[in-house]
Amino acid sequence: MLNGQKLVEVSELIRVFPTPEGEVRALDGVSFDVRAGEFLSIVGPSGCGKSTLTMLIAGLMRPTSGLVAVDGRTVDRPQTNLGIVFQNAVLLAWRTALDNVLLQVEMRGLDPRQYRDRAMELLHSVGLAGFERRLPHELSGGMRQRVAICRALIHDPPLLLMDEPFGALDALTRDQMTLDIQGICTRGGKTVLFITHSIIEAVFLSDRIVVMTPRPGRVDVIIEVDLPRPRRLAVREDPTFAAYARDIRDRFMVHGVLHDIDTPGQAPA
Amino acid sequence: MRWRSWSPPALTVMAVIIIWELAVHLLRVPEYLLPAPSGVVSAMVAEWRYLTFHTWVTTQEILLGFTLAVVVGLPTAMGIVYSPLVERSIYPLLVASQSVPKIAIAPLLIFWAGIGLLPKVLVAFLISFFPIIIDTVVGLRSVEPEMLHLARSMGAAERKIFLKIRFPTALPNIFAGLKVAVTLAVVGAIVGEFIQADQGLGYALLQANAVLNTKLGFAAILVLAALGVVMFLAVDLIEKKLIPWHASQRSELAAGTL
DSSP states (O other): OOTTSEEEEEEEEEEEEEETTEEEEEEEEEEEEEETTOEEEEEOOTTSSHHHHHHHHTTSSOOSEEEEEETTEEOOSOOOSEEEEOSSOOOOTTSOHHHHHHHHHHHTTOOHHHHHHHHHHHHHHTTOTTOTTOOGGGSOHHHHHHHHHHHHHTTOOSEEEEESTTTTSOHHHHHHHHHHHHHHHHHHTOEEEEEESOHHHHHHHOSEEEEEOSSSBOEEEEEEOOOOSSOOGGGGGSHHHHHHHHHHHHHHHHTTSOOOTTOTTOOOO | OHHHHHHHHHHHHHHHHHHHHHHHHHTTOOTTTOOOHHHHHHHHHHTHHHHHHHHHHHHHHHHHHHHHHHHHHHHHHHHHHHOHHHHHHHHHHHHHHTTSOHHHHHHHHHHHHOSSHHHHHHHHHHHHHHHHHHHHHHHHTTSOHHHHHHHHHTTOOHHHHIIIIIHHHHHHHHHHHHHHHHHHHHHHHHHHHHHSOSSSHHHHHHHHHHTTOHHHHHHHHHHHHHHHHHHHHHHHHHHHHHOTTOHHHHHHHHHHTO
8 A cells, every 4th residue: 555545544433332320422423544654643631532443443343333444444343454552561471572472473373483583573673682581570561562562563564553552651661662663663664543642652753643532532633743753852842842742732721631720710630 | 488488387286296195195085085196197007008098089089079070160161251141041050059058968969879989079079160160260251351352353263362362361260269179179079978988088087986996087087188288289280380470379489589
């Protein structure tokens, strides 16, 4: 697929969850698309249906109404031509880092021996050289998440779904991971859908950002980020960067997701 | 570390034995009421052929009952996890059945299954299958939902997900159930022998009591206790070999390095 064509199309997506207290509308008519080769972030407050969106795009959940299409085909079953990274690494405790990466290959019925070298390369590229034989409990949280990222990439999928992949990591590790992800994704020419509640991460990594409203989740605004790549951490002090971040923060203020201290008549969050 | 964890209970046992021995001699307790530890040991040595024979009988009952519990328990647990129908039709009954004291139905089993090995095996099975089912169900359900999502995105069939993810994830729980089950199987076998038997450690114990050979009775109890411990340790050993990655084993390793 040529870069710039629509790889993922989401149109008028509605997802309602029945609960004992009545129906909860997680997504309420969400439409956007992800272009091939782009890094698209979805940023929004907790409960705006971001994770539901991942599940719907991956075909792991059915929409109440609306449509998801990947590569021109309607998603009506679990998608296999993609890689997924969740907030928790979810590694198998009895498998080494290397074997956890190769799980992806084994589950697909492919020969793990043929993918061993590539798995080693991937682990090296994320700084895990020498840790291939370690079990998950012998790795730090950041290292475990790196293994999970390698597992999502080993079969070289065109699309990578990342659902708050750094959510469980400390601030310094997050910074490093953000840089690493940028490297991995631009090198491989991947299309990435990155879900986060961090404005800074979204601006730093993305070509475009979909800003969501609080529940029921709708698309508030889609922002194009025009910053040169590769981006260094210092770009975060750049005035242009700050302006993008402020734009998104302002949208959150409008929707009451954030309340600044000098807003009269507002209770502090 | 080893010595430190073993020494307090070992010393306690030694102290109890010494006090017991002294008390029996000093207070002139009749042997048929309470034999001295030295008497129990000498009875054990004198009757070792007799005890070995009956231990072997009981061991067979325990192993067969326990194996039956595993063979029935694991598939039942899988059925409960994979089929809502099986769960709704069997699970409540299983739980309710646990309120029936197994010992109370043991005489019926003897009545139905006749004499010999089978009724004891059945009592051991009945009393030990429940924890296996419960713990296996809990274990099979303990897989993180994200892991299952990932597995589906990898296009894996349910059979593969079970073999590579669900079953290994459940192993620590399954072994917790097996450890409880194997000790219960010992109880079951003895209860079966108490009700009707002409061999086995339970029978030997009743016989010794009947003729006021309390020394031999104590010896039988001692062998029985040892048998229970050996069964438990055997399951524990298999667990350590099979799932060295399991957290509870890990913490032991960590503690061992202190």
